Amino acid sequence: MTLSDPRRLHDLLGLPVVTVDGRTLGHVNDVRLAPGPALHGLRSELLVDGLVVADRHAGSLLGYDRRAEKGPWLVRVAVRFLHRRGGYAPWSAVHSVEWGDGGHVVLAIDRLDDRDATLT
Amino acid sequence: MMGEYVAGRRYDAALHLLDRQIVDPDGRLVAKVDELELADRPDGRLVVTALLTGPGALGPRVGGRIGHWIVAIWRRLRIEPDPMPGRIDVADVVSIDSAVHVGRRRRALEVDGLERWMHYNVVSRIPGAGHDPE
Amino acid sequence: MKPTRHATYAAVCALALTACVTPATGTDSYRGKASASIEAAISEVETTRIAVDALLDDRIMVPYADETITAAESTLGAISAAFGSVQPPDDPQADELRETVTALVDAAGEAVTDARIASRRPQDADLRDALTMLDDVARELDAAEAKLR
Amino acid sequence: MRRLFAVALGILTAIGGFVDIGDMVTNALVGSRFGLSLVWVVVTGVIGICVFAEMSGRVAAISGRPTFDLVRERLGPRVGFANLVASMAVTLLTFIAEIGGVALALELASSVNYLLWIPLAGFAVWLVLWRVKFSLMENVFGLLGLSLIVFAVAVWQLGPDWSTLWNDASRPSVPASEDAPTYFYYAVALFGAAMTPYEVFFFSSGGVEERWGPRDLTTMRTNVLVGFPLGGVLSVAIAASTTLVFLPVGVQVDTLGQVGLPVAVSLGKMGLAVALIGFFAATFGAACETGLSVGYSISQYFGWQWGKYVRPREAARFHVVLLLATITGIAVLLTTVDPIKVTEYSVVFSAIALPLTYFPILVVANDPDYMGEKVNGRVANALGSVYLVIVLAAALAAIPLMILTKAGQ
Numbered sequence: 001m002t003l004s005d006p007r008r009l010h011d012l013l014g015l016p017v018v019t020v021d022g023r024t025l026g027h028v029n030d031v032r033l034a035p036g037p038a039l040h041g042l043r044s045e046l047l048v049d050g051l052v053v054a055d056r057h058a059g060s061l062l063g064y065d066r067r068a069e070k071g072p073w074l075v076r077v078a079v080r081f082l083h084r085r086g087g088y089a090p091w092s093a094v095h096s097v098e099w100g101d102g103g104h105v106v107l108a109i110d111r112l113d114d115r116d117a118t119l120t
Numbered sequence: 121m122m123g124e125y126v127a128g129r130r131y132d133a134a135l136h137l138l139d140r141q142i143v144d145p146d147g148r149l150v151a152k153v154d155e156l157e158l159a160d161r162p163d164g165r166l167v168v169t170a171l172l173t174g175p176g177a178l179g180p181r182v183g184g185r186i187g188h189w190i191v192a193i194w195r196r197l198r199i200e201p202d203p204m205p206g207r208i209d210v211a212d213v214v215s216i217d218s219a220v221h222v223g224r225r226r227r228a229l230e231v232d233g234l235e236r237w238m239h240y241n242v243v244s245r246i247p248g249a250g251h252d253p254e
Numbered sequence: 255m256k257p258t259r260h261a262t263y264a265a266v267c268a269l270a271l272t273a274c275v276t277p278a279t280g281t282d283s284y285r286g287k288a289s290a291s292i293e294a295a296i297s298e299v300e301t302t303r304i305a306v307d308a309l310l311d312d313r314i315m316v317p318y319a320d321e322t323i324t325a326a327e328s329t330l331g332a333i334s335a336a337f338g339s340v341q342p343p344d345d346p347q348a349d350e351l352r353e354t355v356t357a358l359v360d361a362a363g364e365a366v367t368d369a370r371i372a373s374r375r376p377q378d379a380d381l382r383d384a385l386t387m388l389d390d391v392a393r394e395l396d397a398a399e400a401k402l403r
Numbered sequence: 404m405r406r407l408f409a410v411a412l413g414i415l416t417a418i419g420g421f422v423d424i425g426d427m428v429t430n431a432l433v434g435s436r437f438g439l440s441l442v443w444v445v446v447t448g449v450i451g452i453c454v455f456a457e458m459s460g461r462v463a464a465i466s467g468r469p470t471f472d473l474v475r476e477r478l479g480p481r482v483g484f485a486n487l488v489a490s491m492a493v494t495l496l497t498f499i500a501e502i503g504g505v506a507l508a509l510e511l512a513s514s515v516n517y518l519l520w521i522p523l524a525g526f527a528v529w530l531v532l533w534r535v536k537f538s539l540m541e542n543v544f545g546l547l548g549l550s551l552i553v554f555a556v557a558v559w560q561l562g563p564d565w566s567t568l569w570n571d572a573s574r575p576s577v578p579a580s581e582d583a584p585t586y587f588y589y590a591v592a593l594f595g596a597a598m599t600p601y602e603v604f605f606f607s608s609g610g611v612e613e614r615w616g617p618r619d620l621t622t623m624r625t626n627v628l629v630g631f632p633l634g635g636v637l638s639v640a641i642a643a644s645t646t647l648v649f650l651p652v653g654v655q656v657d658t659l660g661q662v663g664l665p666v667a668v669s670l671g672k673m674g675l676a677v678a679l680i681g682f683f684a685a686t687f688g689a690a691c692e693t694g695l696s697v698g699y700s701i702s703q704y705f706g707w708q709w710g711k712y713v714r715p716r717e718a719a720r721f722h723v724v725l726l727l728a729t730i731t732g733i734a735v736l737l738t739t740v741d742p743i744k745v746t747e748y749s750v751v752f753s754a755i756a757l758p759l760t761y762f763p764i765l766v767v768a769n770d771p772d773y774m775g776e777k778v779n780g781r782v783a784n785a786l787g788s789v790y791l792v793i794v795l796a797a798a799l800a801a802i803p804l805m806i807l808t809k810a811g812q
Contacts, residue, residue: 003159006169009133010155010181031133033168046210048158048166049130061479062766063135071769072784074791091166136772139476139483141468141706148717152475152706173706181480218466218773226708235707238719242726248534249716290812293653300652304664313671314664317514318679322660329657 007099016104017053020095025112026053026086028105029060051094051105053112054086087112131216133168141219142171142208150226151206154178168210171220173231176205197234206231281345288355289402291337295362296395298326298333302366303388309373310381316373323370330363358391358398365391413626414633416545421634423689424504425497425596425750427551427641427682428743431662433589434642435649437581439572442639444590447793448597449635453627454786455761458768458779459603460623463610466773470607471703473773474763486759487704491697493756494601496749498693499732502528503742504686507659512679518739525733528690532698532725537612537711544688550681555640557669561647568643588804588811591797592747595754597635598794601696603760608699612712617777644669657743694732698724747810755801757794765791 009031017025030052036045054065064070064079065086095108131137133156142150151173159169179191195203208231214223226232243249305322308314337355342348365387372380433441459470471490475483505528506520513520531540577586615623644665645656656662659682667675695711702709702721709721716722736742765787768779779787805811 003161003167003169005159007158007160008155008172008177008180009138009158012158013134030135033131033133033137035129036167046131046168046213048168052132061134061477063477063770063772066132066135067771070771071779072765072788074788075766075769139480141472148713149702149706149708152704154480154706178480178705182484183481186484187481218468235719238723239716243716243719243722246533246715250714251534252714253536253711294655296653297655297657300649300654301661301664304648304652304654304668308664308667311671314667314675315512315672318511318660318663318667318675320514321511322658322664325658325660 011100011103012097012105015097015099017051017089018104018106019110020106020108021110023110025089025107026055028052029054029065029086032088048091050088050090052086053089056082089113136216137171137220140216142173143219143221144226144229145221145223146225148226150208150222150229151231152178153220155181155205157207170210171208171213173206173208174233176203206233281343281348284340284343284348285351285402287337287340288351289399291333291355291359292395292399292402294333295330295359296392296399298330298366299362299388299392299395302326302369303385303392306369306373306381306385306388309376310378310385316376319373320370323366323373327363327366327370330359330366334359334363354398358395362391362395410622410625412542413622414630415549416541417626417630418633418637419545419548419551419684420541420688420692421631422548422551422637422641422685423497423599423692424500424686424742424746425599425753426638427504427662427685428656428659428746429589429592429596429750430638430642431645432656432747433593434645435654435656435661437578437586437589438646438650439568439639439643440575440578441586441590441593442572442642443575444593445597445635445638445642448594449632449638450786451594451790451793452598452602453631454783454790455598455603455764456606456627456631457624458783458787459607459764460610460615460627461620461777462764462767462773463607464615464619464623465617465775465777466767467611468773469611469699469703470604470760470764471700473767474760475704477763477766483704487700489756489759490600490604491700493749493752494604494693494696494700495728495731496745496752497599497601498690498697498728499735500742500746500749501686501690501693502732503736503745504659505683505690506736507742508679508682508686511660511663511682517742518737521736522733524687524690525729525736528687528694529726529729531687531691532694532711532729533715533722537609540688540691541609544684544691547680547684548688550677551637551641551685553666553670553674553677553681554637554644557666557674558640558643558647560669561644561665563643563647568646571646584804584807585811587800588751588808591754591801591804592750592811594797595752595757595801596750597638598757599750599753600756600760601693601753603764604696604699605692608695608703608710612710614712620777659743694725694728697728698722751801751805751810754797756798758791758798761787761794762791 012031013028015028017028019025028051032049032052033046034049036047052066054060059079059082062075062079064076070076089107089109089112093107093109095106097103097105137153137156140153142153144150153171154174155172155177156168157170157172158166160166175190175194179187179194181187182190208222208229212222212224212229214221222229302323305314305319309316309319334356337359342352365384368387369384372384430445462473463469471487474486478486502521502525505524506517509515509520509524510517577583610623641662648665648668649656654661663675663678663682666678698721699709701724707720708718710718767773769784771778
């Protein structure tokens with residue numbers, strides 16, 4: 001299978017996420033990966049499943065935006081405060097991606113799935 | 121700890137993969153996942169193709185003047201005119217838990233140039249370098 | 255990186271503040287410096303006294319006592335030099351204070367030097383003489399400190 | 404029986420290894436100037452180090468990942484890098500103070516100037532880092548460090564009025580001879596000395612070095628919860644000894660020699676000799692720990708092979724860092740900078756760096772991805788959160804207090 005030129009994850013993280021009619025929904029905060037079906041009877045590959053979108057990046061690596069029950073209370077409240085809006089956009093809903101500085105991700109949908117931001 | 125990815129499990133790249141320690145089959149520490157390499161498939165899916173390691177991959181993520189320095193120092197230390205960061209094909213990844221486990225030994229992965237330079241030029245020259253710790 | 259740089263700057267300032275003796279601006283500030291010098295001198299004299307006492311009772315090793323007293327001696331030298339380098343304000347009272355404190359700190363230095371010499375060739379008579387001197391100077395320092403307070 | 408022996412050995416080395424040059428000097432100084440009115444800070448600090456050492460030890464035992472590994476994962480490469488630079492600077496400063504302390508202890512024993520001892524002390528520390536097995540290093544210096552118990556014996560032998568001491572300790576107030584900012588400056592210093600960040604780098608990395616697993620959790624907890632508080636008792640004993648001997652006559656401790664004087668007064672030559680062994684073991688052991696911690700933190704940030712559980716040549720970059728740190732330490736000390744002054748600054752800067760280390764540990768100890776069912780319970784989280792606030796307050800107050808009091812003068 002032929003692939004495009006290699007890209008870097010860093011060039012996707014932080015890109016603005018917009019709808020087709022130009023409304024900003026947030027920024028790419030993380031990229032959710034899912035192992036695909038096993039290849040050559042060996043190991044599976046890692047496919048991009050969708051984008052975790054939020055209005056701000058600060059504190060996201062702490063993981064509080066993606067787990068409901070995680071403690072301690074003090075830190076959870078503080079970090080959640082930084083991440084009020086957010087949601088999930090499955091890769092199938094991505095219309096196009098302009099990579100790198102000044103780029104953006106255009107979604108074919110006009111609402112994020114806000115239930116699915118937490119991890120299963 | 122070896123085995124496939126946990127079935128049905130999904131991984132958030134920045135949360136579960138980036139900056140995680142890469143460990144070889146002997147339990148030796150290889151490098152950090154400093155960056156992920158992605159590529160578009162013809163069917164429109166985006167896939168992870170490799171883990172990138174070393175200052176050349178880390179510098180741009182640190183950003184700013186410090187990130188710039190990290191890359192500049194790394195380039196100066198390398199012999200090649202246009203050095204590439206260390207690259208571990210995603211097919212070598214065996215499992216992901218609190219570390220990223222790969223199926224090949226760190227020597228075979230060839231991502232630790234500085235380690236080998238220090239090994240041959242500094243540490244091996246000090247008596248006792250091969251001394252067993254136990 | 256801005257906050258880190260500010261922190262470094264603040265740390266350097268703090269170090270600079272503690273490293274040098276600033277000129278005293280008024281008589282009060284000069285009295286404060288005099289009092290601090292006396293207090294520091296008391297600390298060194300009393301340390302020496304405890305060490306000499308222990309030597310007389312054979313409760314301390316000679317090298318240990320020697321090191322402790324030598325350190326006290328050099329600290330007293332530093333106290334004297336630091337106080338001497340402060341410009342006193344234009345006030346006859348300050349000049350008087352300067353003379354008293356300088357004389358006292360120097361006397362303390364001499365007593366500690368005698369103790370250091372005695373400690374290196376421990377003969378009880380010498381040590382007792384040194385102890386008497388230390389007692390005298392300690393009393394004078396205490397009196398001076400009480401007056402300055 | 405063997406298990407019991409292992410637990411006892413662990414507790415004893417935790418006690419002996421708890422005290423380092425920062426604890427000795429700061430406690431002796433504070434005792435001579437403030438009596439026991441700051442004991443509450445030592446108690447607060449000891450509880451804090453227990454809470455966070457237990458957390459980082461548990462994270463290391465369950466996930467196999469030491470502290471700095473996780474700092475970068477949770478804070479990202481950019482903030483992680485700033486954190487690395489700050490923590491390393493503080494740990495290196497402490498390392499320099501410890502080598503200086505070894506040289507000062509040797510000077511007191513030999514009457515040979517400490518500057519002549521520095522290259523030798525530095526080389527000996529490096530040799531231990533290069534050659535000696537991790538557990539042997541821990542056990543020898545931990546057990547020898549127990550000689551500092553002599554300070555507790557000295558206090559007892561001085562026959563103090565226990566009820567007065569207890570009153571001073573339990574009803575803290577600023578002594579009349581000192582002002583409030585100075586009092587709180589030394590409170591921050593004592594807190595930094597008790598909770599030094601290197602202790603958790605070292606403790607969690609040591610857990611990986613000794614291949615802790617889930618089965619070792621109980622042993623680890625016993626070591627921390629019994630060993631560290633008893634180590635804290637040694638710290639308080641040092642403060643109490645200088646309170647009894649120095650406070651009434653106005654001596655303010657500024658040399659290592661003064662720290663040992665109360666023991667000489669109380670117990671004579673034999674006691675003093677034991678105290679000297681304690682000085683040497685505590686500073687030498689801590690020099691090894693801080694030196695390793697410098698190597699641990701850089702290696703763990705960049706993902707290099709680290710540790711004494713592999714042959715030196717298998718962890719080449721790590722050992723190059725250890726070598727460079729030792730050379731830097733020797734070079735700085737040979738500029739004739741006063742090691743005691745270095746110590747006094749190192750404990751204050753430790754207090755400033757504390758939140759950088761403790762915040763990520765608290766977050767990771769709550770993450771089921773690493774910890775499974777062994778995530779923090781309510782008690783650990785309640786204490787951890789309270790301490791996060793305390794540690795932040797101490798860190799923010801440190802620099803203003805330092806400027807206000809001209810570093811505690």
